[in-house]
Amino acid sequence: xxxxxxxxxxxxxxxxxxxxxxxxxxxxxxxxxxxxxxxxxxxxxxxxxxxxxxxxxxxxxxxxxxxxxxxxxxxxxxxxxxxxxxxxxxxxxxxxxxxxxxxxxxxxxxxxxxxxxxxxxxxxxxxxxxxxxxxxxxxxxxxxxxxxxxxxxxxxxxxxxxxxxxxxxxxxxxxxxxxxxxxxxxxxxxxxxxxxxxxxxxxxxxxxxxxxxxxxxxxxxxxxxxxxxxxxxxxxxxxxxxxxxxxxxxxxxxxxxxxxxxxxxxxxxxxxxxxxxxxxxxxxxxxxxxxxxxxxxxxxxxxxxxxxxxxxxxxxxxxxxxxx
Amino acid sequence: xxxxxxxxxxxxxxxxxxxxxxxxxxxxxxxxxxxxxxxxxxxxxxxxxxxxxxxxxxxxxxxxxxxxxxxxxxxxxxxxxxxxxxxxxxxxxxxxxxxxxxxxxxxxxxxxxxxxxxxxxxxxxxxxxxxxxxxxxxxxxxxxxxxxxxxxxxxxxxxxxxxxxxxxxxxxxxxxxxxxxxxxxxxxxxxxxxxxxxxxxxxxxxxxxxxxxxxxxxxxxxxxxxxxxxxxxxxxxxxxxxxxxxxxxxxxxxxxxxxxxxxxxxxxxx
Numbered sequence: 001x002x003x004x005x006x007x008x009x010x011x012x013x014x015x016x017x018x019x020x021x022x023x024x025x026x027x028x029x030x031x032x033x034x035x036x037x038x039x040x041x042x043x044x045x046x047x048x049x050x051x052x053x054x055x056x057x058x059x060x061x062x063x064x065x066x067x068x069x070x071x072x073x074x075x076x077x078x079x080x081x082x083x084x085x086x087x088x089x090x091x092x093x094x095x096x097x098x099x100x101x102x103x104x105x106x107x108x109x110x111x112x113x114x115x116x117x118x119x120x121x122x123x124x125x126x127x128x129x130x131x132x133x134x135x136x137x138x139x140x141x142x143x144x145x146x147x148x149x150x151x152x153x154x155x156x157x158x159x160x161x162x163x164x165x166x167x168x169x170x171x172x173x174x175x176x177x178x179x180x181x182x183x184x185x186x187x188x189x190x191x192x193x194x195x196x197x198x199x200x201x202x203x204x205x206x207x208x209x210x211x212x213x214x215x216x217x218x219x220x221x222x223x224x225x226x227x228x229x230x231x232x233x234x235x236x237x238x239x240x241x242x243x244x245x246x247x248x249x250x251x252x253x254x255x256x257x258x259x260x261x262x263x264x265x266x267x268x269x270x271x272x273x274x275x276x277x278x279x280x281x282x283x284x285x286x287x288x289x290x291x292x293x294x295x296x297x298x299x300x301x302x303x304x305x306x307x308x309x310x311x312x313x314x315x316x317x318x319x320x321x322x323x324x
Numbered sequence: 325x326x327x328x329x330x331x332x333x334x335x336x337x338x339x340x341x342x343x344x345x346x347x348x349x350x351x352x353x354x355x356x357x358x359x360x361x362x363x364x365x366x367x368x369x370x371x372x373x374x375x376x377x378x379x380x381x382x383x384x385x386x387x388x389x390x391x392x393x394x395x396x397x398x399x400x401x402x403x404x405x406x407x408x409x410x411x412x413x414x415x416x417x418x419x420x421x422x423x424x425x426x427x428x429x430x431x432x433x434x435x436x437x438x439x440x441x442x443x444x445x446x447x448x449x450x451x452x453x454x455x456x457x458x459x460x461x462x463x464x465x466x467x468x469x470x471x472x473x474x475x476x477x478x479x480x481x482x483x484x485x486x487x488x489x490x491x492x493x494x495x496x497x498x499x500x501x502x503x504x505x506x507x508x509x510x511x512x513x514x515x516x517x518x519x520x521x522x523x524x525x526x527x528x529x530x531x532x533x534x535x536x537x538x539x540x541x542x543x544x545x546x547x548x549x550x551x552x553x554x555x556x557x558x559x560x561x562x563x564x565x566x567x568x569x570x571x572x573x574x575x576x577x578x579x580x581x582x583x584x585x586x587x588x589x590x591x592x593x594x
Contacts (some may be wrong), residue, residue, distance in 0.1 A: 039513045130370055152373070181372035181540050186584040190594060208514045212587030238588060252518050254547035256570050262547065264518035268483060 002028040002051070002170065004203065007064035010049050012057070018272050020059075022045040022226040025299065028219070030069070030169075033196055033203045035217030035234065037249065038208060039269065041225040044206050048172050051204065052093050053083035070169055092163035101159060102147040108158055109143040112165070133161050136191060145196040147151075153184035160188065164195050171196075171203045177212070189216050210250055214238055225269045225280040227301060232306030242297050242308035244283050244317050279311070287312050327399050328534045329367065329384075329482070329502060332356060334393035335560075336379055343556070352390070352448070353558035359551055363467045364528050366535045368545035368566065370581065371555035377538050384536065385422050397499040412465040417448045421495035423505040427487035431479040434508040438475050441494050448498045464495040466530055467523055483518045496527065502534045509544065509550045521548055542585055546570050 013254040021043040028034055036044045039267040046059065055061050066080040070090060078086060087093075095101045103111055112129050113122055130140040138157050147155055156176060173192070177185040193216055196203050207213060210221055213220055213234065220237045222245065230243040241247045248265045269286040271275055277299050282288040291311055299309040302317060310316070329589055336352040353376075359367055369377045382388040384395055386403055395403040397419055404410065411419070424430040431437055438460070445456035461471045467489040479487055488508060495503050505524075509517045521544050524535055539545050545566065552566040554577065562575040573579045586592075 039515050182542075182584040182586075183372050184581060186586070186592070190587070190592070209586060210514070210589055213590040213593055215586045249515055250588060252515055253588065254518070254521075254543045255589055256543055256546045256582065256585070260520075262518045263522070264520075265515040266519060268516075270487075313420070 001030055001069045002026075002053070003067040003069070004028075004100070005065050005067070007047065007050055007066070008048050009055070009059060009064075010062055011046075011059055015273070017060075019226055020272065022272075024064075024223075024228045026221065026228065028202060028204070029199045030202055031076050032218040033193070033205055033216055035213040035220045036223060037208060038202065038223035039208065041269065042223045044223050045174055047223070048204065048206055049095075049173050050080070051170075052091065053087075055080070068170065071151070084166075087169065088163075088168065089166050090168050091170040091172070092166070092168045094159050094163045094171065094176045096175040096178060097112075102155060104147050105146060108150075109147055112143060112162060114184055117280045123246070129161075129165065132165060133158070135309065136161050137187070143251055153188065156180060156183050156184075156188055160191060160195075164199070167199050167201065169201050171201060173203060174206045176205075178209075185212075190214070203293060211254055222249070225276075226272055227280060227309065228307075228324070230306075230308045231280065231299075232303070232308075236303070236306055240317070242302055242313040243281075243308065243310045244285050244287055244312075244316070247316075250299055279309075325362055327396055328359045328361055328365060329448065329536065330358045330360075330396040331384075332394050332554075334375075334380075335391045336383060336388065336394065337391045337594075343363055349557045351376045352383065352393075355380060355393070355558075355560055357560065357563065359534075361550075364532045366444060366537055366548050367370065367527060367551045367553065368537045368539060368549035368557060369553045370539055370542055370545050372540060372581070374557075375555040376558040377555050378506055379558075380580065381504050381536070381538050383423075384502075385420060385504055396543050397478040403591060405539065414448055417500075418498040419501045421496050421498060421500040421503050423488075423491050423503060423508045425507040427491050430491055431464070431487065431498045433479055436476050436478055437482070437490055438471075438477070440574070441474075441490070441497065443495050444497045459497055460493075464490070465498065466527060467493045469493065485512050485520065488512060488520060492520070492523065492527070494535065496531055497576070499531060500533060502536055504536045504537045504538070507540070510539070510541070517544070517575045524548055542570065542581060543587075 004024055004026040007021050007024045008019055010019045014189045036043050041206060049059060050061060051066055068078045070078050072078050109126055114127060133143055134140045136157055138154060142150060144155060177188050185277060205217060217234045220234045221228055224245050230246050237246060238250060248261060252262055252264050254262050265284055270280055278294050279292040282292040295313045297309045299307055300312050301307050334352050334355040338349045338351050340347045340349055359365060360575050371381060383390045383403060392405055394401055402416060431440060441460045442456055444521040445451050445459050449458060462555045464471050464474060469489055474490060509520050512520060525548055527533060528535060537549060551568045553560050554562040556577045560571055562578045573582055
């Protein structure tokens with residue numbers, strides 16, 4: 001189980017410091033796909049960086065820690081302090097754009113063995129890599145080419161292959177398919193789901209596309225303005241959301257065959273530079289009252305395993321259950 | 325019935341690589357589209373990356389010269405081989421206006437945003453100073469912005485959605501026959517995407533402008549368009565009324581595209 005204890009992550013800039021993630025508490029069970037959704041600037045990528053342990057200037061972690069529930073080769077508990085040693089072996093990262101993540105002047109096979117122990121036999125490992133990329137639907141020769149010789153979908157598959165080659169316990173995927181078109185996107189997502197089923201590891205998946213979340217995730221975390229606002233099983237989040245923001249996010253998407261008028265969520269999230277009071281979504285929320293503007297709602301468990309931060313979550317719950 | 329958009333045997337061949345190993349790529353392969361209507365319409369062009377949809381937009385916007393064929397908008401030739409019967413730039417810009425994918429790239433960082441609006445009003449529409457300002461105010465109001473909030477500001481002072489709305493307002497100033505919008509919402513956050521999409525619907529009525537909406541997002545295409553054209557490898561494989569095409573796709577490629585969309589209604593078969 002991965003446990004996030006009151007994570008506060010801040011960026012230091014010329015203007016001062018700003019908290020991009022502000023007090024997130026979470027328990028992620030092993031062997032699931034967790035989806036993180038929210039609009040740009042809500043802190044989802046920063047949270048990923050913290051989980052990956054890639055905390056370096058201008059990002060800092062003034063408080064909070066991550067416990068991964070695994071032990072390293074010396075038997076020590078792995079936390080956010082020493083996770084860097086486990087990169088690629090126990091935890092790996094699939095970045096958003098494969099275009100800029102592969103070194104353009106080095107052949108792909110060289111990039112595969114970059115992180116190897118010098119003791120290990122290169123040729124043997126490369127043979128394994130070749131058979132592994134073949135399993136992922138790439139020609140084995142593709143690792144002999146330079147990144148620019150492959151298409152976007154193939155490069156993204158190479159990134160998936162690199163991230164999963166050592167069968168890590170945790171895979172972090174930050175919008176791995178946004179740069180791809182729908183046909184390729186589907187094949188990459190199905191590939192990730194298959195790999196997760198085989199290896200039984202945890203995938204944390206960031207995307208702003210609620211459709212993608214519905215298709216692949218088991219649990220979901222919704223973030224808004226640096227705070228976690230809802231966390232629970234994807235099935236319940238999509239059918240009976242507790243937070244009005246989640247409901248508006250789901251309802252803002254048009255679907256084929258559905259003639260309803262769709263409204264976007266007007267307004268924009270509050271600036272994190274301001275001294276924020278009360279619920280951060282209050283300014284855009286149709287249900288907001290004086291209570292919301294003055295008092296910040298706590299992140300509470302309303303149903304077993306279903307958390308939300310909203311004063312009116314119970315009312316929403318009754319309404320959604322009444323509608324069923 | 326007026327011709328809103330008509331392309332005749334439109335071809336564009338790109339040469340890739342150098343002699344002797346150069347490859348010819350048919351980005352547009354005999355594209356024949358014909359839309360006639362008295363009412364303004366929204367036409368969507370969908371397809372995966374590399375299907376030629378952006379090349380089609382560029383040819384219509386005269387950013388790329390076609391290898392052969394011609395384009396007619398509002399019963400007049402806009403684009404033709406070697407520029408025959410080509411209208412002047414001012415005439416062209418008052419018939420066709422673009423909206424690009426990334427508004428931060430469309431506007432220069434070193435110029436105020438309202439200078440673009442002003443120049444479109446004075447040069448393309450050839451209005452006087454006072455009239456230009458009223459036209460700008462009107463166009464901005466129709467996308468839900470106020471002139472005083474835009475005046476004197478640089479692109480980095482806007483959010484992506486606001487700046488995209490400014491670029492829509494700019495395109496509306498000459499009251500063009502057709503607006504070519506190349507992926508206008510793909511850079512905009514999902515929660516605010518629908519605001520822009522709904523604006524296209526209301527502007528179609530208010531300004532009586534047709535819109536050529538180029539996208540890879542079939543869901544929004546279904547939501548706003550009257551006609552839809554599915555492109556694959558430079559050819560239009562399916563064309564028709566949007567509801568009809570997406571409810572009952574005939575071509576296997578359209579079916580594949582529809583099948584690949586992640587929806588929140590039905591899970592993929594595995």
